[in-house]
Each structure stands twice: as C-alpha cells, then as structure tokens.
Amino acid sequence: MSVLTAILVFGGLALLFGLILGFAAVRFKVESDPIVDQIDAILPQTQCGQCGYPGCRPYAQAIANGDAINKCPPGGDATIKELADLIGVEAKPLDSAHGAEDVKKVAVIREDECIGCTKCIQACPVDAILGAAKHMHTVIAHECTGCDLCVEPCPVDCIDMVPVPTKPETWQWDLQQIPVKMVATADQES
Amino acid sequence: MTADPKTIAAGHIWTFPGGIHPPERKELSNTYPLRELPLATHYSVPIKQHSGEPGDIIVRVGQTVLAGQPLTQVGVGFGLPVHAPTSGTVTAIGPGRIAHPSGLPDIVITITADGKDTFAPPLPIQDVATASRADLLEQLRQAGIAGLGGAGFPTAQKLALQRPLDYLIINGVECEPYISADDRLMREHATTILRGTDLLLDITQCPQALIAIEDNKPEAIAAMQAALTDYPRMQLRVVPTKYPSGGEKQLIQLLTGRQVPSRGLPIDIGLVMHNVGTAYAVARAIDHGEPLLQRVVTVTGEHVAKPGNYWVRLGTPVEHVLQVTRYTAEINQRVIMGGPMMGFTLPDLTVPVVKITNCILVPSTAELAPPQQEMPCIRCGACADVCPAQLLPQQLQWLAKAKDYDGLNQQNLFDCIECGACAYVCPSEIPLVHYYRKAKAEVRNIAREKAKAEVARERFEARNERLEREKAERLERHRKAAEARKQAQAEAVKAGADNPQDAVQAAIARAKARKAAQLKEQQANSETDGESS
Numbered sequence: 001m002s003v004l005t006a007i008l009v010f011g012g013l014a015l016l017f018g019l020i021l022g023f024a025a026v027r028f029k030v031e032s033d034p035i036v037d038q039i040d041a042i043l044p045q046t047q048c049g050q051c052g053y054p055g056c057r058p059y060a061q062a063i064a065n066g067d068a069i070n071k072c073p074p075g076g077d078a079t080i081k082e083l084a085d086l087i088g089v090e091a092k093p094l095d096s097a098h099g100a101e102d103v104k105k106v107a108v109i110r111e112d113e114c115i116g117c118t119k120c121i122q123a124c125p126v127d128a129i130l131g132a133a134k135h136m137h138t139v140i141a142h143e144c145t146g147c148d149l150c151v152e153p154c155p156v157d158c159i160d161m162v163p164v165p166t167k168p169e170t171w172q173w174d175l176q177q178i179p180v181k182m183v184a185t186a187d188q189e190s
Numbered sequence: 191m192t193a194d195p196k197t198i199a200a201g202h203i204w205t206f207p208g209g210i211h212p213p214e215r216k217e218l219s220n221t222y223p224l225r226e227l228p229l230a231t232h233y234s235v236p237i238k239q240h241s242g243e244p245g246d247i248i249v250r251v252g253q254t255v256l257a258g259q260p261l262t263q264v265g266v267g268f269g270l271p272v273h274a275p276t277s278g279t280v281t282a283i284g285p286g287r288i289a290h291p292s293g294l295p296d297i298v299i300t301i302t303a304d305g306k307d308t309f310a311p312p313l314p315i316q317d318v319a320t321a322s323r324a325d326l327l328e329q330l331r332q333a334g335i336a337g338l339g340g341a342g343f344p345t346a347q348k349l350a351l352q353r354p355l356d357y358l359i360i361n362g363v364e365c366e367p368y369i370s371a372d373d374r375l376m377r378e379h380a381t382t383i384l385r386g387t388d389l390l391l392d393i394t395q396c397p398q399a400l401i402a403i404e405d406n407k408p409e410a411i412a413a414m415q416a417a418l419t420d421y422p423r424m425q426l427r428v429v430p431t432k433y434p435s436g437g438e439k440q441l442i443q444l445l446t447g448r449q450v451p452s453r454g455l456p457i458d459i460g461l462v463m464h465n466v467g468t469a470y471a472v473a474r475a476i477d478h479g480e481p482l483l484q485r486v487v488t489v490t491g492e493h494v495a496k497p498g499n500y501w502v503r504l505g506t507p508v509e510h511v512l513q514v515t516r517y518t519a520e521i522n523q524r525v526i527m528g529g530p531m532m533g534f535t536l537p538d539l540t541v542p543v544v545k546i547t548n549c550i551l552v553p554s555t556a557e558l559a560p561p562q563q564e565m566p567c568i569r570c571g572a573c574a575d576v577c578p579a580q581l582l583p584q585q586l587q588w589l590a591k592a593k594d595y596d597g598l599n600q601q602n603l604f605d606c607i608e609c610g611a612c613a614y615v616c617p618s619e620i621p622l623v624h625y626y627r628k629a630k631a632e633v634r635n636i637a638r639e640k641a642k643a644e645v646a647r648e649r650f651e652a653r654n655e656r657l658e659r660e661k662a663e664r665l666e667r668h669r670k671a672a673e674a675r676k677q678a679q680a681e682a683v684k685a686g687a688d689n690p691q692d693a694v695q696a697a698i699a700r701a702k703a704r705k706a707a708q709l710k711e712q713q714a715n716s717e718t719d720g721e722s723s
Contacts, residue, residue, distance in 0.1 A: 045643035047650045055650055126649040145646045170638070171292040172631045 035087070036064045042082045046074040047125035048147030050099045055125060063087070070094050074146070076101035105146040105161040107139045113158035120150035120159060195356070197447070201427060204447040206440045208578040209432040210611045212367050212531070214406060215557075219490040220370035222498030224378055227514055229307060233275050233505035234298045236288040237262050239544040240336035241343050243269040249299065253280045256310035258481050260332070261299050270334045270344050273481040274301055275503035277308040289527055289544045293537030301505070312479030318389070326393050326476060333475035334482045334545075339436075339465030340532070342546040345472065348462065355396040356460040359445060360387050360469055362403045362410065363429060363436035366529035369549045371486040372466045374499040376403070376410035379470055380417035384424065386469030389476055391423055394462060399424040400445055401466075406431045433531065434609040438463050440578050452605050467548075487543055489515045491552035493523065502543045508550055509539035517552050522560075526551040530558055531610040565618040573612035573622060579605045583612040583622050590629035595636065598629055606630075 039060035046056070051071035053059040063069055069083040070092045077094065084091035094101060109120070109129075116134040121127075128144045131137030139150075151159045238244035245262030249255060255274040262271045278301045286298030315321050315329055331346040339361060360383070364372040376383060387399050401418075403411050405428050415426055429435050429444050439450045441463065448459045456463055464472075467485060474480040487502040495516035502511060508525065526533040527541065529549050543550075551558075573583035581602060589597040606626050613622045683689040 040647070043643075044639070045646040045650065047646065055654075056647065057651075125653065126646050127653050128649070142642075143645070143649065145642075166292075166294060168288065168290045168292055168294050168296055170631075170635060171290075171294055172628055172635070 036060050038086060039063050039083065042075075042079060042086065043072060044075045044079060044145075046145040046147045048074060048145070048149060049125075050074070052098070068092070068095065071098045073099035073101055104164045105148075106141050106144045106164050107146065107148075107150055108141075108160050108162050109137055109139055110158040110160065111136050111138060113156055115156055117155055119153040119155065123149045123153045125149060198357070198445070201425070202447075203427065203429055204444055206435070206443040206578055207580050208576040208611060209434065209440075210576050210614055211431070212433055212614060214431070215368050215490075216370045216373070216406070218368065218492075219488050219497045219499060220373050220407075222374075224374050224486060224499050224501060227500040227502045227506065227511060229276055229303055229305065229503070230506050230510040231303055232281070232507075233278075233301045233303065233503065234286050234507065234540070234542045235261060235272050235275065235301065235505035236286070236542065236544060237272055237297050237299065238288075239272060239342065239504070239546065240270045241341060242347070244297070245269050245271045247283060247297075247299065249280050249283075251280055251283055254278070254304075255280060255301065256308050258310040258312065258483055260334075260481070264331070268344070268347065270331065270336055271481075272299075272504070273334055273483055275483050275505045276301070276303045277306055278303040287538065287540045287542070289536075289541050289547060291534035298542070314479030315476050318476060323393060326389070329479075330472060330475055333471070333480065335468065335471050335475055336482070336545045337465060338467035338471060338485060338545065338548070340528075340546055340548065342544075345464070345468055348464075349390070349393050351457050351462075352395075353457050354460060355394055355457070355462055356398075357446065358387070358391055358394060358396045358399040359441065359456075359461060359463040360390075360399055360401040360424075360466055361436060361438070361441055361463055362401060362407075362414070362466040363441055364407070365404055365431070365433045365436035366531050366549075367433070368490050368551055369488045369529050370490075371488045371499050371548050373407045373410050375470060375486050376407070376466055377413045380413040381420075382473045383414070383466050383469045384417050384421050385477065386471070386473030387424060388421060389472055390464060390469060396462070397423070400427050401425070402427045402429055402441055402445060404429055404431050404435065433611065434578055434607070437578065437607050437609060439607065452602055482545060485543075485545065485547070487511070487547055488549040489552075490549065491517075492554040492557050493518050493520065493552040502547075504542070504544055506543045507539065508536060508541050508543065511543065511550055512539065512552065519552075520555065524553065524558075524560065526553070526558075531614065532608065561621060562619040564620050567618055567620060570617060572615045572617065576611040576615050578609060578611065579607060581606055586629075587620065587622055587625050590625040593629075593632070595629070595633050598633065603629060603633070 036057070040057050043056040043060055049055065050073050051059045053062055059067070059072070063083065069087070069089065070080050072079055073094060080094065081091050114131075114136045116131060116136060118131065118133050118137070120137060121129045121131060125147060126143060126145055128140045129137050129150060130140060146161065146164070148161060151161060237247060245264040247261065248263050249261050255261070255278065257274055257276045259274045260271045261274055264271055280299060281302045282300040284297065285295035286300065287293070288296045288298065290296070315325065327346045327350055330349070331344065335345045336342040337345060337348070362372050362376050364370070387401070391399055401414060401424055403414065403426065405411075411426065411428060418424055418426060427445055429441070434440055435444055438456060442448055442450055442456055442459075442461055446461065448461070450456050451458060471482050475482070482504070484501045484503045486499050488499050489511060490497045494512070495518070497515065500511070508527070512525070525536045525539065527536055527547055527550060528534060530551060530553070533549065533551060567584060567587065569584065571584070577583055586598060586601055586603055586606070589601060603626060608623050608627060610623050613620065616622060679690060
C-alpha cells in the first residue's frame, strides 16, 4: 500500500512539474539566442568584414559557436576585453592577420571625379552612399562606419578614407598640455 | 537639522561638506564701477555659445547687419540664436577660434564694425502683464539668453519645465577668486536684477525667491537689500564665504538643506536656480526687447594695468579687451578665461568673449604659479576632505588612469562638479580635475560610439532585409512571368493556333525516325558486309 502511495505521490509531482516546465517553455519562449545579441551589441557594427564574416552579426554568431574573439580590428583591445568578460575566456591580443587597430575614418568621394557607376553604393553595408546611375555620388558622413568596403570597387579610385576630425564636443583633455606662449601684440611693442 | 519648510523660511543657513578658502583677490577689480569697453574693429561671433545645438546661419558674407540683428535662427526645440554685437558688414563665415580649452576651430561669423553702432529696432513685449507664458519664453529664446553663470544652458529651456516649485534661487554668490562681475552688477543694477527675478517668478509660477550672496560682498548685499523693499516675494540670504558655495548643488544645500539627487536636477526637489546676470538679461529682454549682446566681464590679474569690470560685446576678441585694459605680458604669459579654479588657458588671443565668459585673468607667475611636475599620490586624503560632492578623488584618479569606466560610474564620477578643490589642496600637484574631465569625455565618447553603432546595426539589418526582399521579389516576378507565358500558350492553343508543344513533339518524332532510319541502314550494311565476308 505504502509503495503505491509513494509511486502515486512522486508520479503526481513529476506530472505537476512537467506541466509547469512545459507551460514555462511555451510562455517564456526565447525568440533568438540571447548570447548572440549580447556579443553583437559589443561589436562596433562597422560591418567591414575584416573578421572574415559578412558583417558583425555573422561574426557574433561565429563567436557564440566558439570562434576566436580577437578578429575585430575596428573594435580593438577594448572590444576584445569586453568580449572576454562576457563569454568568460581569456583576452588575447588582436590577430594581426585581420588588420591593425586604426583611428576612426570616414569615406569621402572626390565628387568631380565620380563617374556615377553605383558600384560603391552596392558595396556599402549601411547604405551610407547616396547617388544614382550616371549621377554624382556622395557619402552621408555621419552614417559612414569607415569600413573601407567602397574603396576597392571604385573603378576611378575617387574614394578617400580620411580620419574623422576632432570636434570641440569630442575633444579629450590633454594631460600633457604644451605650455602656451603669448604672442606680443602691436600695442605692447610700441 | 531637517529641511522642513519653516526652517528654510526662517532663513537658516545649512552647510555643505568640504570646501576651501583660497585667497579671494577680488579687491583687484571690484573697486571700479562698470565701464563700457570701447568698440573693437572686428568681432568674431561663434554660432554655438551655449550648451545645445547651434542655429542655422541666416546672413551672407558681404551683408550689412545692425547691432542686435539675429545672425542665426533656430527651429522648434533646442538651440539659441546669436546676434550681431554691433553694426557693420559680415566679412567671413567659417572655421575660427572659439572659447574652448581645446583650441579647436568651429564656425564663426566675423563682423567688421562700421563704427556707427546702429541698433536694430528693439521688439519688447507690449503688455507684459497679459502676455502668455509661451510668448515670454519665446521672447527669451529669440533674445538668445543662456545661463550666464557658467554652463550656458538655454534659459527658456530651463524655464519651460513645468513642475511644482518651492523656491526660485537667484545665485549672486560668485565664490570663485578674482571674479567680481556679479558683485558689480548687483551693486549698480539691483532693481533690474530684481525686476528680472520677478519675471522669472511669474514665468515659473513659483511662489517665492531666495537671493544668495556671499558675505564678502557687503556693498552688493546693501544695494540688493535696499531694492528688495519693493518685492515682498523675495528674501535675501547671506552665505558664509567658502569655495565652491556658488555651485548649484552646494548653494541648494546651503539654503534649503536639500540634496540634489545623483544625476538629477534641482527641479526634481522643487527648486530652480538662475544667475543674477541671467535675471538682469531676462529683464532687459522682456521689458526692452534687448537681445543678449553684451555681458559683464571681469578683467583682472597683476599684469593688467586697468583692471575692473567691463560691459563687453559678445564676439569681442580677447586681444582687444586686453589692449584696452593695457596688459603687459611676461615670458610664457598665460591668459585664463574664467577664474583660477575653473577657467582654462587660452590657446591665443583671437578667442572671442562669449556668453559664458565671466572673467579674463592675466596673472603674474608670482600670484598664480604655473602647474608643477605631477608627483605620486601619497594618500594623504586631503582631497577627500575638501570634496564638496563627497566623492573619493584618489579613487577616481586611479580608476581614471586605469580606464575602468564601470568603476568610475560606481564611484559617481558624473557627480563631480569639477570645482578644482581637490587639485588645489593636493600636495603632490596632481591635476586631478584634468583626469576627471578626460575620463568624462571618454565615457561620453564611448556612449556616442555605442549610439552610432546601434544606428549602423539597424541600417545594416535594414539593408540585408531589403536585399532579401528584392531577391524574393525578383524570383517571384520570374516565376509569374513563366506562368503567364505558359498560360498564354495554352490559351492560344485553345483558340486554334499551332501548339508550340506539338511542334516540339513533331521535331522529336522526326529526330527519332531519322535515328531509327540510320540504325536500320547500319544494320543493313553490316548484314551485307557479313554476307560478303
């Protein structure tokens, strides 16, 4: 009798928990793999493909599947450190096979040389180039991620990658300030 | 003591932690009455002189402008216009020096003065008593009024927040050494300041105002006290001299015993604060229709022969100010915009005076020693004792050096008001505030980059989606076209035309027949060969 009770009790419990878990699995279903989203959020979204994947999200997917975390030159050491913290692996120096960390750049089209071939428009991963066939193209500077992908397809080599200029808003205090010299004015010289 | 309303109304003065007592040196400049600075030959007006977005330029090179004519206009929302400081011709629009510690250029409108100083007709509010709140705010915005205390936040924007208020605080503390611009303004224009305060009370629908002055300005206190008899809604509060009691959060703590929450605004605790200079500008803008064209600037330091407080038109090059006040430069002379605690050294003298310029300081090496070699921290803890925000300056410094931005957030870096008290007392001459400013700029840059990356991600995903969609559409189009062709054929056959399929079948049949014929022929040949052999 007691054996039967035990079987009934545990069977009942198993059924109950099974139902709860089953319900939770449906009710709290996770749409996508959250770790990929988290990795994607850390990557710089340059979409440059220097890692060997066609964009940041595919690389995030690859990292989630166990690829190395040191293949992103635009992110540099800061990104590697963040990724290492997130997925609990050791931070490695940037893999030089994929390029070196560089200053932030923006593409600029020399507009009088542009022939309007639209090849750069097709290459741009973030649709930051504006133009139409046989019309001049231009880069929307604040949308450009500086990925470099438009430079190679240009048949007339009229695209330059120039460093993003520092503005007073983005300027950083320089700790090693050079002592400022005053230039004597005409008034003083007299 | 708790911060109950009765104690505040009774005039109790609380205290705030930390603070320092540097030499005040206000006597260099505060004994001279306000003077008008003679006009310069040219002015360079940066289009962004406040915190926020610049307006759109509405003048061309070569255009003649009158004093007070707007040079930029702003749309709805953030931003303030700038105005021509005198009449003359616009001679250049382009990158030029601005009043910023980086020395980086920004867009500047250069005006060559014609010397006549003709004013554009002012547009005062006709009937202030019946004017709507929105009209008054628009008037302040069009007058280009930004907070003249230092941060340069657009005044109309600050006033536009509608929350229940207990007190409006008018800040005439002016705790920074050397500066006496607010002091002289209060001594000579007390009634206009109080008129502006009255207007601010009406606009904010605030019941009462507190006017705070440090006890080292007895003349200003007397002048304001005398003028206050006409304004029952306002009370004077004299606070003890201590730096930085003029800081917004510190003054709130002194007058009300309340603390502004971390990353919060005074309005969150029912308070709003404006500078005395701002109150003056508000009165001039509403009663007289005067845009913000000039401000009081303290020109001081031992290397200025004629120190004092001057009405300086915005856009006047510092060089002109110093020539008029006859400065003498020593080797490696520093010219500081702002006070000795919070100001910055100018990259050169073409920098113009802007809305937030309260002082130009030309010190001798003896009175203000240049920064010394930084030495290692000896952990004396003096910085933590004087920090008015109760932060841990040592800890912040180490975290800033290690670029540990999470740690800096945990230590509330953004509550630092950059008053410089910690660096002032540091025996190792560590430029602590520089470290904090740099770390703050980096944290902001990281946030900006993150926001930009988010936009890039969205655009990348949108593009991928578009490419997929286009591909699917193309395939669908092809499929439909093929189907349509088939259907058209079927219909044509039904209508009695030749079925192309029949032709194909016929051709296949013909080919088969030919093959069969060839095969037969071969067999026949081989048979004859066999027979012959």
